[in-house]
Amino acid sequence: MKLNLKKKIKINMIISKREKIMLIILGIAIIFLGYYKLIYSKQSVKVNQLKAQKEEYNTKLQGLQANITLNKKLNQDLKIENAKVLEVSKDFFPSILEEKIIVIMDEMINKNNIICDSIGISDVSIETVAEEKAQEQKKTSLIEEMVKKYMELMKGSIPTESSSTINKTQNTSKDAAKEQTSLEAKKITLTLNFRGTHEDVMSFIDEITGFYKRIIINNINLSAYGEGLSGSMVLDFYAVPKLEEEDIDYNKWQYDGNYGKDNMFKDNSGSLSGNIITGSLTQNNTVAQEAKKEEEYDFTMSVRPTSSDLPTVMVGKEGDSNSYVFADNQGIENVDFYLSEINGQYYFKYNTSKDFYPKDSKGAGVAFNPKGDNINLKVFSRWRNSDKDMSGVNIRVYNKTNKNFNIYIEDDDKERNRVSVTKGEGNINITRN
Structure with a gap:
């Protein structure tokens, strides 16, 4: 009797362990099922939604980047057209x-x-x-x-x-x-x-x-x-x-000043004969005289900050509007000048990173007659307007003529020069005002 009771208890204990294992397995399955139903599936939906949003934002980003590139190109072209109109x-x-x-x-x-x-x-x-x-x-x-x-x-x-x-x-x-x-x-x-x-x-x-x-x-x-x-x-x-x-000075003058006679x-045979009018017209006359002096420059260049409505670099032959080339660069723009002399005839060509003059840059360039004993370039610069203003120009000159190439730089920033010159070849003189 006692033996049968022990046997039954042992059998019951064995069954209880099996049930416990089954219950553990069942519990784990229920936990996984509950996690999948209540957490994972919802998270999966959110992940898929986020992936879709990511693709949408990537598409928008590509469109914005394309627009930024296009806008930058349009702004550069606009500045160049501004310069041509000017x-x-x-x-x-x-x-x-x-x-x-x-x-x-x-x-x-x-x-x-x-x-x-x-x-x-x-x-x-x-x-x-x-x-x-x-x-x-x-x-x-x-x-x-x-x-x-x-x-x-x-x-x-x-x-x-x-x-x-x-x-x-x-x-x-x-x-x-x-x-x-x-x-x-x-x-x-x-x-x-x-x-x-x-x-x-x-x-x-x-x-x-x-x-x-x-x-x-x-x-x-x-x-x-x-x-x-x-x-x-x-x-x-x-x-x-x-x-x-x-031409801002044109509009700045005093109407109540004494001008002429x-x-x-x-x-005009009196004492006023031949007198130059004083006042603001004298300033205009001075501008005219300066303009005549500028005619003695063979080439002119302007260098501006990127905040300007014009390109950062403009260079051309004085008096020839078709000879100008342009560049709009937030950093340093390289401008190459090539001057040569062949059988007594002088030639020039130059280029920026964006443009060449003449368009066919393989030959000696365009024939010209220097206006004086030397070949002169006038550079009009601007003071830097902030620490972030990094635009400028590096002029590289290759002078293969018997004349001096004189570069006159006006209004450049004293502390951080906007204009620098690299002497590639020949006689080159630099004057800063």
Whole structure:
């Protein structure tokens, strides 16, 4: 009896251990199942959602990066078009100021001993310059092309949509630009009746045509007057708005100052004969003289910060707007100058990282005649506007001529030069002002 009881207890104990193991296994299974149902499946859904969001954000990021690249390219192109427009418009007045134009003419009349019998001034008008028709239809002015390009870039310069949308916008802008067949500029006309000696009249005409802003002689009539000449002249003054304030001094002058003589129609034989007008016109005359001095430079270059509306580097042959090359660089831009002499003829070529002049850079370059005994480059720099302003230029010169290559650097930053020069070959002189 006792033996059977022990046997039963042992059997029960064995069953209990098996059940315990089964229960443990069942419990573990229930835990895993509960984790899968209550936690893992939800986390898996979230992970899949996050993966989808990641793909979506990656797509948006790629689009933004493409827009940033496009925007950077548009900004660079816009700056280059700004520079081209500036080059084309630099010879025109920035605005029509009747009083100042009268003072300018008064100075010329007084300086050249001209007797002005009468002067007529038209109202300021808006001159529409339309494209010529018939056989001239295909011809367009340089400034018109520059303005068209500028307007196209302005319309496409803010990439708020995808690249394809922006391209459509640019194409639309181009189509709209093609429909524009005219330009408008402010204009004022002066009619002069004058007399003087032959030499004085010729000097007067030279003074007008050589003025640092363009004055157009629309019509001129001359006839003999005693031992001299008398005549009438129609002068047109055009004003083109400037993209930058390069003519800011034109608008800064005192109207209540003393300029010229009391009566511009009075004979110049008195003590005022040949006097230069004082005041702000003297400043304009100084600017004109400086402009004439600048004509002695064979090449000019400007170096600006990236915050400017113009490219950081512009370089070209003085007086030749088609020769300019540009670059817009947040860091240091390398500009290479190559000068050579072959059988007594001088040649030049230069390049930035973005452009070459001439386009075919394999040969000696473009023939030119230096304006003086030396070959001169004038560099207009700017002071750095912050510690983050890192733009600048490194000019590398290869001078294979018998002349000195003189580089005149003006207004460069004294502490952190924006302009540096590497002497590659030949005689090179550097002057900093």
